Amino acid sequence: MKKKITCIDCPQGCQLEVDVENGYVVGLSGNKCPKGEVYAKQEIENPMRILASTVLTRALNIKMVPVRTSRPIPKSKLFEAIEEIKKIRLSRPVHVGDVIAPNFLGLGVDLISTRDAI
């Protein structure tokens, strides 16, 4: 199966045409540099994204604390992750980078605060 994707490794944004078989990249054209190959393989075989959202607080100086995953997580887990984030109520003060939920969803990444809340 042919699939068209845009390489976002750099601002050139090469239009890649990828040959996909059983979820694996078997052919590639359109990339102007080797980064396109790495990108296509990752993007087709296991796309990953940093997820950013907010957590509701109780009795802190801001109502919503922005959070993100410490590293990218599989794209297929985004909605499951956001549902989990919505369940969290934060009442302890946090600083930028503090862990809000360790080993989030068992994915080996932490959910971290991206803003101070006191």
Next chain:
Amino acid sequence: MDKRDLVVVGAGPAGMAAAISAFESGVKDILLLERDQYLGGILNQCIHPGFGLHYFKEDLTGPEYADRFMKKIQTLPEIEISLRSFAVNLTKGKVLIYLKPGEMRQVKAKALIMATGCRERTREMVHIPGTRPAGIYSAGLAQKMINLEGLLPGKEIVIVGSGDIGLIMARRFTLEGAKVKAVIEIQKETSGLIRNVVQCLEDFDIPLYFRHKISKLYGKDRVEKVEVTAVDTGSRFELTCDTVLISVGLIPENELIEMAGVKIAGEVNKTSLPGLFVCGNSYKVYDLVDWVTRDSAKAGEAAAEYLRDLK
């Protein structure tokens, strides 16, 4: 009247970078005014990553990017921070009037840096015909409601304009459980970053219509639907929705400079009045905050140089 060597208006990324660099270039008496109750400006509501790739060589969210500068400023007693301070008047003599809760203050500055950012263009500026129901938001306002106030403005969304804020909000609404029906763009390409088209629209199969516009908006109390027209062929279709987001660009906010009868000069950060500088999005609309930081630091240096020459 209070007297200061340097007053910086606005403590978003531009104002913070300008204040820090002015301090580092030798200015020791700086007043930093911010109308909000926090430093950071618009970065506080930009919770997505993609900031700092050039300046810090790291992928940071908006609040994380702002935090680096906030922490630095808070260690510098030479920079006095005045929050909830809203500048309302500026004269050619560099007298600035600002409001704080319960009081009005005047300050005479030897040098001034305006870092007042942008406003969003509105529905009225793109002439969308139809009724005037509830449910029409500028993209940045919707971003503030969701990310700072924890409120979801609607469930079925149509976005006008494919600039970065509109794209970012398409993803944000989708993740929060709303259905983004389409992004409508009158140009033949997006003005947003490619990574945002990929990660905010393509990731969630949100259609992007180029060379289309909203030709009519329907709804009595609340938006009910929009009519979309292809500008080249005239063919039309309708989309039901309860919310329309307007993401059609930004306008530098320079009322205070205009009030003083001063013009922005061609050269970066300069105005027609020596000692009055303008930086960040109020100088020109930037696509990356990294460049705001870089250029605003130069405004701080220029202000320091001006003050040195005064002596």
